[in-house]
Amino acid sequence: MPRVIMHIDMDAFFAAVEQRDDPSLMGKPVIIGALPGSRGVVSTASYEARKFGVHSAMPIAQAHKRCPHGVFLPPVGRKYSQVSKQIKSILEGVTPRMQMASVDEAYLDITDCEKLHGTPRQTALLAKGRIRDELKLSCSVGIGPNRLIAKIASDIEKPDGLTIVTPEDVADFLAPLEVGRIPGIGKVTNRTLAKLGIKSIGQLAATPLEKLVRHFGKNGGESLNRKSHGISSDIVEKREGRKSISKERTFGVDEKNPEKLRHVLLKLSGDIGRQLRKEGRSGRCVNLKIRLDGFETHTCAKTLEESTDADDVIFKSAWNLYQQSAYTGRPVRLIGVRLSDFGRESGTQLGLFDIPKKEKTRSIYLAMDAIRDKFGADAIKPADAYDDQVDKKATPKKK
Secondary structure (H helix, E strand, O other), X not given: OOOOEEEEEEOOHHHHHHHHHOHHHOOXXXXXXXXXXXXXXXXXXXXHHHOOOOOOXXXXXXXXXXXXXXXXXXXXXXXXXXXXXXXHHHHHOOOOOEEEEEOOEEEEEOOOOHHHHOOHHHHHHHHHHHHHHHHOOOEEEEEEOOHHHHHHHHOOOOOOOEEEOOHHHHHHHHOOOEHHHOOOOOHHHHHXXXXXXXXXHHXXXXXXXXXXXXXXXXXXXXXXXXXXXXXXXXXXXXOOOOOEEXXXXXXXXXXXXXXXXXXXXXXXXXXXXXXXXXXXXXXXXXXXXXXXXXXXXXXXXXXXXXXXXXXXXXXXXXXXXXXXXXXXXXXXXXXXEEEEEEOOOXXXXXXXXXXXXXXXXXXXXXXXXXXXXXXXXXXXXXXXXXXOXXXXXXXXXXX
């Protein structure tokens, strides 16, 4: 029996929360992100702002040019996290087989919910109604035989939409949609597909696998082929049991260049930070893993004063662990980073000025996450170093 998977996607989440909490913003174009005059980007735009072409990951200067009369507000991470927990609580009342995918979206396995809540449509309306009644927010829902179809379906009729795709209708549902509707297809992949004359998911499904592998590599080509045919996981599981998040890189040839290892740690730390923010987690223990020639493996760890989900904090700790280890300069076969010790804060009280600084840093990372979600993982990258040193070449000499 095919599973029945439901995807809940909150509508313009950050902006909607601000409009709910400040009725004077209702009906106005609200833009959450950097403030005009800065070099930041849009995190979320209300649907009133989207009418002017404003969207997430857009440079704030461009958003201000398109919508100069918009209400620009900085994101308040703590508020959104709290509302996300309330959404999670509501959805757990629909089915225990529920998984939050990020602060504003979730997957639910409602396969066996018919005796409790009725048909899949009735179950979706129940979830939408509870979120609307209890939180005064709207969401869009997609239902399908797996996670991929459910997620794509939830984006079809926004805002406050409901789209149901049966297993028999998957091919017909996907065929006319633009390839950009497939999660994970970023700007670069979309551009390459367009050059190949592939604009719709139906055209992608009709493209020989060999051709896709030739242009996107084995893993990339096979992934595109599966997704174009609507093939995806139908497993929904809670993540409360996760004890850590780790990322690692194995080198084809042993690597001993510290600068190369440093760049790899920078990338791995960023991947961990992004995953933490998607799951609404933070951790205190940073662990570095190094595997040398002959599979000789070593680990070392550092416990932070407070929990973090910030890429730079994770990277600094991992890099310091490497520099302080006895393995600098030795050829490395594998290097990895792990963050653990979730959900436990230290007894150290933040200073008065530390809280807004931490919120500002988190808002920057959320904006970067939005850019990567929209344009692909490589759309925006961190600076080459996380330090306070000034580039001497760029510093004018004193006369």
